[in-house]
Amino acid sequence: MFRLACAALAALLLTALPASAGIVPFARTFQSRVIDTNGTQLYVRVGGSGPAVVLLHGFADTGDMWGALANVLARDHTVIVPDLRGMGLSAHPDTGYTKKNEALDIAGVMDALKVQKADLVTHDIGNMVGYALAAQFPERITKWVAIDAPLPGIDPIWAAQLVNPKTWHFNFHGPDEERLVAGRERIFLDRFYNELGAHPERIDEATRAHYATLYGQPHAMHDAFEQFAAFPQDGIDNRAMLAAGGKLKMPVLALGADKSYGLTMKQDLDFVAENVTGGVVPDSGHWVMEENPDAVVKLVTGFLGK
Numbered sequence: 422m423f424r425l426a427c428a429a430l431a432a433l434l435l436t437a438l439p440a441s442a443g444i445v446p447f448a449r450t451f452q453s454r455v456i457d458t459n460g461t462q463l464y465v466r467v468g469g470s471g472p473a474v475v476l477l478h479g480f481a482d483t484g485d486m487w488g489a490l491a492n493v494l495a496r497d498h499t500v501i502v503p504d505l506r507g508m509g510l511s512a513h514p515d516t517g518y519t520k521k522n523e524a525l526d527i528a529g530v531m532d533a534l535k536v537q538k539a540d541l542v543t544h545d546i547g548n549m550v551g552y553a554l555a556a557q558f559p560e561r562i563t564k565w566v567a568i569d570a571p572l573p574g575i576d577p578i579w580a581a582q583l584v585n586p587k588t589w590h591f592n593f594h595g596p597d598e599e600r601l602v603a604g605r606e607r608i609f610l611d612r613f614y615n616e617l618g619a620h621p622e623r624i625d626e627a628t629r630a631h632y633a634t635l636y637g638q639p640h641a642m643h644d645a646f647e648q649f650a651a652f653p654q655d656g657i658d659n660r661a662m663l664a665a666g667g668k669l670k671m672p673v674l675a676l677g678a679d680k681s682y683g684l685t686m687k688q689d690l691d692f693v694a695e696n697v698t699g700g701v702v703p704d705s706g707h708w709v710m711e712e713n714p715d716a717v718v719k720l721v722t723g724f725l726g727k
Contacts, residue, residue, distance in 0.1 A: 443628030443711065445488030447502075448495060456503075458529030461517065464510035465530055466502040469495025472563075473536045474725065475527060476502045479545020479570065480645055481613045482710075483509030483635055489714040490542070493722060501539065503530055505550065507644025509635055518647040520546075520573075521658040524553035528561070537561065540725050544568040544709065546648055549655060552693060555669050556662040566674045566721050569682050569707050571689045574656020575663075578689040587616060594646035602642050607633035609642075619680035619706030628711060659693075669694040674724040678705040678712070698724070 451468030466484060474494055476487040484502040491500045504511040506523050517523070527550065531539060541562050543551035548567045555562040571578040582588050590613075602609045610633055615621045636642055673694040677686035679701045687699030700720055705712040 443625040444485050444631050445492070445714070447488050448492045450495060451491070451500075451502075456530050456533045458527075458533060459517070459522070459525045461506055461514045461526060462512040463506065463526055463530055464504045465534075466491070467499065467534065469498050469500045471497045471499055473499045473501060473531075473534075473539035475531070475539045475541050476500065477527070477541070477543040477547030477550055478505065478508075479543075479547045480508075480648060481610050481632060481636075482545070482708075483632070485509070485631070486544070486710045487542075489710065490718050490721060493718050494725075498540075498725075499536070501530065501534060501536065503527065505546070505648075507647065508641070513638075513640040513644050518644070518651045519658060520549040520553045520651065520655045521557070521662070523550045524557055527554050528558055531561065538563050540564045540566075542566040542568070542721055542725075545570045545707070549573060552659065553655075553662065555671065556659075556666055556693075559666065559669060559671065562669075562671055564672050564674075564725060565669070565694075566676060566724060567686065567690055568676045568709060568717070569678050569686065569702070571682070571686075572659055572693065573652045574659040575689060575692050578685060578692075579656065591649050591652055594650045599643055599646065604637075606637045606642060610636060614708060614711075617681065617707040618712060619678070619704070620712045621706075624708055624711045663693055670696065672724075672727075673697045674700055674720070676700045676702055676709075676717075676720060678702045678707055678709050680704075680706045682707075700724075 451466050453466050455462050456465050478484050478486050484504045487502050494500045506526050507513050538561050541551050548570045552572050614624045675686035675690040677683040684699050690697045702709045702716050709717050
């Protein structure tokens with residue numbers, strides 16, 4: 422389809438966006454490419470050498486969020502940073518937004534790069550894709566760091582989220598909602614940065630403008646809404662994968678921001694994994710890489726380096 426065929430062109434055009442003050446640019450050793458995978462195309466940054474690590478972002482961010490961490494990890498890892506399906510500079514297909522299917526996108530990226538095994542670091546919706554990847558391909562994920570978002574369908578944590586007033590956006594999707602947000606993407610994104618951050622002032626104007634431009638692309642907000650619309654099916658899929666494969670065996674670090682999920686993240690991941698270490702990102706709300714990147718880098722590199 423047209424949007425899929427134009428993914429590479431869009432990537433070339435939008436790569437010209439300057440790295441803003443709050444967006445840490447990837448080191449020059451990183452190369453960007455568009456990879457065909459699972460019927461779509463993902464924009465992927467790759468840099469460094471050594472054991473592989475895959476970094477997955479969430480909503481209101483793109484792979485750009487990982488610059489500070491990726492640059493450190495690239496000293497002794499091959500670092501792979503995709504934009505998820507329908508987000509950032511990746512293609513915008515009409516369907517395929519269950520996290521079980523998006524995990525196949527990432528497995529296809531690993532295949533294309535000839536990476537058999539990798540550590541995994543995820544945030545927000547990236548956690549959901551990350552679990553689906555680890556559950557479907559447990560032999561390919563060596564360690565997993567999951568940061569500040571619960572997994573759909575895994576109760577009681579998820580049940581509490583469904584009645585949390587701050588997660589009203591889970592059910593905000595559809596043509597009328599898209600019309601309301603069209604041309605007002607910055608206003609919509611600011612709500613997330615301001616309400617879910619402990620230090621919204623650390624998410625500076627340049628960062629906000631950068632992501633508003635990316636989420637203002639044609640069809641981008643529709644696809645972002647599709648990520649949320651898939652949550653009920655994601656819950657069904659997660660329970661089925663857990664029942665079929667049992668708990669994950671690889672070491673897991675469950676990190677919650679101290680002004681967000683905190684140690685609740687460990688409680689959530691204990692339901693799906695056997696070997697979970699809990700941790701807290703201090704002095705931060707949900708937007709950990711914008712609010713306290715130094716702490717995240719220290720926690721993640723310490724865990725992966727064990």
